[in-house]
Amino acid sequence: MPPAPTAPRKRTRNARDEILDAAQRVAARDGGARLTLDAVAREIGMTKGGVLYNFPTKTGLLKGMLERMVETFGRIVEERVAASGPEVENPTLKAALEAYASLERLDPDLFTAILAAAVNDPDLLAPVRELKSRLQARVMAEAADPALAMIVMVAIDGLHFERMMRLPPQDAKLRAEIATRLVALVDAMEGAR
Amino acid sequence: MPPAPTAPRKRTRNARDEILDAAQRVAARDGGARLTLDAVAREIGMTKGGVLYNFPTKTGLLKGMLERMVETFGRIVEERVAASGPEVENPTLKAALEAYASLERLDPDLFTAILAAAVNDPDLLAPVRELKSRLQARVMAEAADPALAMIVMVAIDGLHFERMMRLPPQDAKLRAEIATRLVALVDAMEGAR
DNA sequence: GTATAAAAACTGACCAGTCGGTACATAAAA
DNA sequence: TTTTATGTACCGACTGGTCAGTTTTTATAC
Numbered sequence: 001m002p003p004a005p006t007a008p009r010k011r012t013r014n015a016r017d018e019i020l021d022a023a024q025r026v027a028a029r030d031g032g033a034r035l036t037l038d039a040v041a042r043e044i045g046m047t048k049g050g051v052l053y054n055f056p057t058k059t060g061l062l063k064g065m066l067e068r069m070v071e072t073f074g075r076i077v078e079e080r081v082a083a084s085g086p087e088v089e090n091p092t093l094k095a096a097l098e099a100y101a102s103l104e105r106l107d108p109d110l111f112t113a114i115l116a117a118a119v120n121d122p123d124l125l126a127p128v129r130e131l132k133s134r135l136q137a138r139v140m141a142e143a144a145d146p147a148l149a150m151i152v153m154v155a156i157d158g159l160h161f162e163r164m165m166r167l168p169p170q171d172a173k174l175r176a177e178i179a180t181r182l183v184a185l186v187d188a189m190e191g192a193r
Numbered sequence: 194m195p196p197a198p199t200a201p202r203k204r205t206r207n208a209r210d211e212i213l214d215a216a217q218r219v220a221a222r223d224g225g226a227r228l229t230l231d232a233v234a235r236e237i238g239m240t241k242g243g244v245l246y247n248f249p250t251k252t253g254l255l256k257g258m259l260e261r262m263v264e265t266f267g268r269i270v271e272e273r274v275a276a277s278g279p280e281v282e283n284p285t286l287k288a289a290l291e292a293y294a295s296l297e298r299l300d301p302d303l304f305t306a307i308l309a310a311a312v313n314d315p316d317l318l319a320p321v322r323e324l325k326s327r328l329q330a331r332v333m334a335e336a337a338d339p340a341l342a343m344i345v346m347v348a349i350d351g352l353h354f355e356r357m358m359r360l361p362p363q364d365a366k367l368r369a370e371i372a373t374r375l376v377a378l379v380d381a382m383e384g385a386r
Numbered sequence: 387g388t389a390t391a392a393a394a395a396c397t398g399a400c401c402a403g404t405c406g407g408t409a410c411a412t413a414a415a416a
Numbered sequence: 417t418t419t420t421a422t423g424t425a426c427c428g429a430c431t432g433g434t435c436a437g438t439t440t441t442t443a444t445a446c
Contacts, residue, residue: 015395015396031312032312033312036430036431036432037432038430038431038432046396046397047396047397047398048397048398048431048433049395049396049397049398049435050396050397052432052433052434053395054395057432057433058431058432058433112308112311112312113312115308115312115358116308116309116312118358119224119225119305119306119308119309120226122359125358125359125360128360129359129361132360132361136361136362147367147371147374148374150362150367150371151344151371151374151375153351154348155344155348155351156347156351157351157355158347158348158349158350158352159347159351161351161354162347162350165311165318166315166322167322167325168325168329169343169347174343178343178344178347181341182344185344208421208422229404229405229406230405230406230407231404231405239422239423240422240423240424241405241407241423242408242421242422242423243421243422243423244422245406245407245408246420247421250406251405251406251407
């Protein structure tokens with residue numbers, strides 16, 4: 001093989017984030033099943049050892065991916081809540097509805113990869129559980145009709161899940177209409193109180 | 194001597210169903226990750242060879258499990274629809290709401306096992322897609338407010354998904370209340386037309 | 387500035403376990 | 417005897433993880 005010339009070694013910015021980005025790309029491009037340590041390493045011209053140096057185990061890598069996603073999602077929600085004035089009703093629920101839209105940009109295979117890993121290690125979803133618990137508590141506390149608010153929450157979850165699994169309804173127009181109607185449902189909830 | 198074509202084509206002892214039962218037990222008891230061909234075979238005192246004779250591949254086995262579940266679910270829905278009189282509105286949606294309750298009895302690990310397998314083979318979920326498509330079309334056709342009917346559908350899906358993944362809301366009482374309110378939502382939809 | 391030591395980051399080869407699948411023998415039915 | 421059904425043994429590909437060493441970076445001394 002040709003002698004690998006001392007490559008213009010990329011400045012070691014943040015190996016952790018680079019690896020997480022690479023893992024995300026691999027999962028989205030090749031599917032969750034092919035998200036192996038070798039594949040991730042190859043994606044950024046590193047070796048498996050290098051990846052494992054940054055993440056002690058593959059589960060750790062998945063955990064890192066998920067935590068970053070959860071953190072991003074949570075931050076978006078908080079930003080939206082903060083952006084809405086103090087007079088707005090159901091701020092968390094509305095913010096969550098908006099934040100979910102941002103998930104639509106992510107590739108479904110990204111989630112299936114994590115889901116698959118969660119089968120081996122149920123604790124992997126702990127950050128998600130924690131975030132959802134927090135949001136749920138706030139949404140219910142803010143709502144005049146907590147049960148109805150929860151219906152909206154589980155509905156948007158269902159919509160998201162169906163996208164992940166590529167299950168119906170997949171028609172973009174119908175999905176958009178459902179999302180719109182969910183917002184309307186929240187508004188109606190407020191009007192009727 | 195030509196093989197006398199005896200009428201009953203059923204296998205003498207339905208090994209297929211026994212294997213499917215065993216696979217279901219293994220998945221529920223040991224988790225999706227440990228649902229291996231050997232484990233299934235061991236469960237009924239058979240060997241991997243025997244299992245592979247009945248199901249050409251592991252994917253085939255999973256497919257068999259899923260098809261049986263889908264079929265059961267679909268049958269329950271049809272029974273409920275048939276049981277409701279012709280004057281009942283939204284019969285399919287109501288029947289689906291009831292049928293989902295029957296899924297609560299199944300172990301979450303059963304679904305995660307299938308979900309995990311679906312990562313490797315997305316086509317595995319084809320029967321589910323097909324069933325959901327059929328139901329969706331009927332539900333929307335029957336509904337005075339199709340979008341609202343779909344909200345109910347995706348909400349119940351979300352509730353089910355959250356149970357599978359052991360995500361909030363897990364509190365049985367809250368879940369029951371949400372389910373009840375979903376039924377109320379359907380009734381309200383009819384009242385307002 | 388340069389030399390040097392130490393720590394950090396990473397490589398490459400290898401190991402070990404798992405698991406789906408195959409090949410063939412074989413026992414019971416038909 | 418042929419077909420159906422199952423046991424036994426094994427293969428081989430994959431993949432996560434280990435480890436000893438090598439390169440790169442950083443800190444420190446001169």
